[in-house]
Amino acid sequence: MSITRGQFLRSLGKSLPGLVASTGVATAAEAIFRRVAQASPPMTPLPIERIPFLHKVQTEEHVIALTFNDGPVSGITERLLDALAAHKSPATFFMSGDKVVAAPDLARRVLAEGHELGHHTQSGRKLTELPDLQVDDELDRAEAVFRDELGAQAAWFRPPFGALRQDQARRVQLRRMRVALWSVDAEDWRPQPGPEVTQRILEQIHPGAIVVCHEAPASAESLGDTLTRLRDANYRLLTLSELARRAAA
Numbered sequence: 001m002s003i004t005r006g007q008f009l010r011s012l013g014k015s016l017p018g019l020v021a022s023t024g025v026a027t028a029a030e031a032i033f034r035r036v037a038q039a040s041p042p043m044t045p046l047p048i049e050r051i052p053f054l055h056k057v058q059t060e061e062h063v064i065a066l067t068f069n070d071g072p073v074s075g076i077t078e079r080l081l082d083a084l085a086a087h088k089s090p091a092t093f094f095m096s097g098d099k100v101v102a103a104p105d106l107a108r109r110v111l112a113e114g115h116e117l118g119h120h121t122q123s124g125r126k127l128t129e130l131p132d133l134q135v136d137d138e139l140d141r142a143e144a145v146f147r148d149e150l151g152a153q154a155a156w157f158r159p160p161f162g163a164l165r166q167d168q169a170r171r172v173q174l175r176r177m178r179v180a181l182w183s184v185d186a187e188d189w190r191p192q193p194g195p196e197v198t199q200r201i202l203e204q205i206h207p208g209a210i211v212v213c214h215e216a217p218a219s220a221e222s223l224g225d226t227l228t229r230l231r232d233a234n235y236r237l238l239t240l241s242e243l244a245r246r247a248a249a
Helices: 005-015 019-023 025-039 077-086 097-102 104-112 132-150 166-174 194-204 217-232 240-248
Strands: 063-071 092-095 116-119 178-180 210-214 236-238
Touching: 063 104, 063 240, 077 104, 077 217, 092 097, 092 104, 097 104, 097 132, 104 132, 116 132, 116 240, 132 166, 166 178, 194 217, 210 217, 217 236, 236 240
Parallel strands: 063 092, 063 210, 063 236, 092 116
Antiparallel strands: none
């Protein structure tokens, strides 16, 4: 249905008596818009939902996830895998793309023995110090390495140094990964006797814990004893995805 210019002016005249005749159509229309704007409440921005970072799982079961960062590392990863196999225990390995390229057969062995792949960027650089384009590059290059060398895609992402902003977490989410941090820190990245690593883990362990270790000499030395003592304390190891499903159940 169309109306004539005269009908439009008469309609404005009824809404704003005398205004159309004295100031013209454009000014009258502006006046209408001002009145509407004054009558409308100010727009409140919708809150942006925070992306959760998984530190642990709430459960009463004695189940935990053992995770390893910064591999694979020749001479270390083999020892970790041997200890895990001897105890029939799974783990989640957060690999970096550069290290998979350097030791692809070792990375394939990790997956072949039933362990879970995690994403730890391409080079292990601290993402909070990088511009967005470099963050995307760190994520995408590692994804390509995992796809090409392992035929796999990680479901979990762990930022180097545990440092990640919310806007960067959204970039991770767009790549269909969840962010996993930890609740128990083995602090095995520094040189120390293996028994200290075991004792540190046992002092902090709790149901639903995510334990962060590194592919480092101290963990390679201590893992067998750590697994024995965890078993003696009635703890059972799961992959990170298996542990997370305990929270969803």
